[in-house]
Amino acid sequence: MTATTTRDAGAPVRAATPPGFVRLTLLHARFHVLETVRIPMAVIGNLLFPTLAMFFFVVPQQVITSDPLLSVISVGGLAMFSVMSTFLFTFGVGVAEDRALPFDPYLRTMPAGAGPRLTGRVLSASLFALLGLVPLGLVAGIFTAAAPALPRLLLGVATLLAAGVPFLMLGLFVGYRLSSKAAIAVVQLVLFPLAFAGGLFMPAEMFPDWLATASTFLPSRAARDLVIGALSGVEVYAYALPVLLGWGVLFTVLAVWAYRRDEGRRFR
Amino acid sequence: MTTDTRRETLAPTASSTEPVVAVDGVRRTFGDVVALDGVSLAVRPGEIVGLLGPNGAGKSTLLSLVTGQRKPDAGTVRLFGQDPRLPAARIGLGVTPQETGLPPSLTVGEVVDLVSGHYPDPMPRAELLERFDLADLARRQTGGLSGGQKRRLAVALSLAGRPRLVLLDEPTTGLDVEGRRALWQAVRDYHREGATVVVTSHYLEEIEALAERVVVIGSGRVLADDTLGAVVARVQAHRVAFRSTAAAAELAALPGVTSVEVDGDRRTLLTSDSDALVRRLVVDGVPFTDLEVRGASLEEAFLALTEKEAA
Known part of the structure; x- marks a missing residue:
């Protein structure tokens, strides 16, 4: 207690101008990270599920693990699932929960617009999404033949996060x-x-024809194929990107509309 | 800590007599419920204003408009001359969160840092915690604080950014007498340093302790806007009850009567002068039994005020 007291009194950080976008964004990101790590089960659950799925459903299948491309397809699907679930839960459930708390309307009285508050949440969610990929990547690296070169790996991870935006x-x-x-x-x-x-769970290549075709119009399928394409260099079906962008635009319009309508909890 | 620098940043400059808060002809509804109807109000720099009204009168709705959380259906709201929905307008604003709303897993210090981080010249954490006797609790999670500590933290947070305008919503609800006095003192100190303060309460005592000017809100309208003394005189009613067969109209003509309630042979009157009323009852020979006189609750006084305005 005394230590913090003296530190703060001794070195007050004063800025003459109001904090800018970057500082406010980092402030909110830090707040979300702190809140998330204080409930470790939420983090651990998210970290473990895709990794366990990998262990039980992919690792025992020699046919898959011995083939580099099939391995990448399996890992890519589960990785996309991990990012998708982190984003949907952090933003869907997380925002809804926060809105129910009186602290959220209170934060809205502070001089930060929606930009920094949202971007902070995006940063925090991306951090936890990346964390969730680490054990999955390790299991894949150790037990399967998936071995993308480093540039492909980085491109794959970047694609994962970008392809997660519509779900966000x-x-x-x-x-x-x-x-x-x-x-x-x-x-x-x-x-x-x-x-x-x-x-994302069962390779789309094993679907019956009708489902395989319908699937290509889903954002999850488009995202998965783009990720696998980035990781392996395999050709992605031509309209994957337009499909994902289309869903992305639709979801963004809906999100903006919902945000504008929202005034927090109603209370008088 | 010297107060010189603080004074410099807080004291209103000679030219700044522009209202800090300007609410003009505001109406706001929630579905069928009219929360505010034609409310106008201006708060000038350095004022300490009490917003008084029963629960559901529209106080919180009015505050949510001033803090930019909601927008009015009609009319305008200005905060430091700007639309409060713009983040920049809120730089000089400090608000108390509801005590139940603190993120329970964060520590006191972390919450203070989160709030302070939004402002250009926040109060150092040590000084802020010291002012509210929270210095020892900086590392405690807010979920583990007592009700009184949470209230103190809530008011402390409203001052974290050294705001020129502080909005305190029911700041001491649920506190014991001692805790309440200490918080009031902290608010008065901050006001003396040059800040403008708006405090809402449904306790007359709290408003009497803090405000110089009082605005009474009832049923979504401004019922009174006057000095503390004038408003207190108006809402400090007495309740006189007895059994009688006298007609309501006859009783309404008695001194200072603002409302008459008839329930069987039970008559309940609200009056500004119970002494004069009882004397007249006796002198006029009005038959009565079971006479009972007591101070009216604020709720009753508000109701009387509302009815009188409507008439």
Whole structure:
């Protein structure tokens, strides 16, 4: 206690001008990271699920683990699932929960607009999404033949985060429109069917024809194929990017609309 | 800590008689409920204003408009001459969070840092915690604080950015007498340093302790806007009850009566002067039994005020 007291009194950090976008963004990112790590189960659960799925469903299948491309396809799908679920939960459920707390309207009285507050949340969620990829990557590196070169790996990770943005927007839409209880249900209802039909669990190459075709119009399938393409260099179907962008624009419009309508909890 | 630098930043300059808060003809509804209807109010630099009104009168709605959380359906709200929905307008604003709203997993120090980080010239953390007797609790998670400590932290947070305008929403609800006095003193100290203060309460005592000017809000309208003394005289009513067969109209003509309630043979009057009223009852020979006189609650006084305005 005394240590912090003297430090603060001795070296007050004073800026003459109001804090800028970057400082406010980092401030909010730090706040979200602190809040998240204080409830370790939330972090651990997210870290473990895709890794366990990998262990139980992919690692035992010699046919897959011995083939570099099949390995990348399996890992890429689960990695996309990890990012998608982190974003949908952080933004869908997280925002809905925060909105129910009186601290959120209080933060809105501070001189920071939606920009820094949202960007801070995006930074924090991206950090935890990346963390979730570490054990998955390790398991893949050790137990499968997946071995993308470093540039491909980096491109793949960047693609993962970028391809997660539409899901982030979908999460925001859910979070700003629904109560936290409804948001949990909706996120789960959206997450698992989208993940399955997008081939994140079971490779889309094993789908019946009709589903394989329908699947290519889903954001999850487009995202998965773009990630796998980035990791392996395999050709991605031509309209994957337009499909993902289209969903991204739609979800962004919905998210902005929901945010504008939201005035926090109603109380008099 | 010297107060010189603080004074410099807080003291209103000679030219700044522009209202700090300017609310003009504001109306706000929630569905069918009219929360505010034609409210106008200007708060000038250095004032300490009490917003008094029963629960549900529209105080919180009014505050949420001034802090930029909501926008009015009609009319205008200006904070330091700007739209409060713009972040830049809120740099000189400090607000108390509701005590139940502190993030329970964060420590006192972390919450202070989060709030302070938004302002160009925040109060150093040590000084802020010292002012509110929280220095020993900097590393405690807010979820582990007592109700009184949470209230103190909430008011401390409103001053974290050295605001020129502080909005305190029910600052001492649920505190014991001692804790309440200490918080009031801290608020008065900060006001003396040059800040403008708006405090809402449904306790007359709190408003009497803090405010110089009082605005009474009821049913979404401004019922009174006057000096503390004048408003207190108006809302300090007495309740006189007895059994009688006298007609309501007859009773309404008695001295200072603002409302008459008839329930069977039970008559309940609100009056500004219970002594004069009882004397007249006796002198006029109005038949009565079971006479009972007591100070009216603020709620009752507000109701009387509302009815009188409506009439």
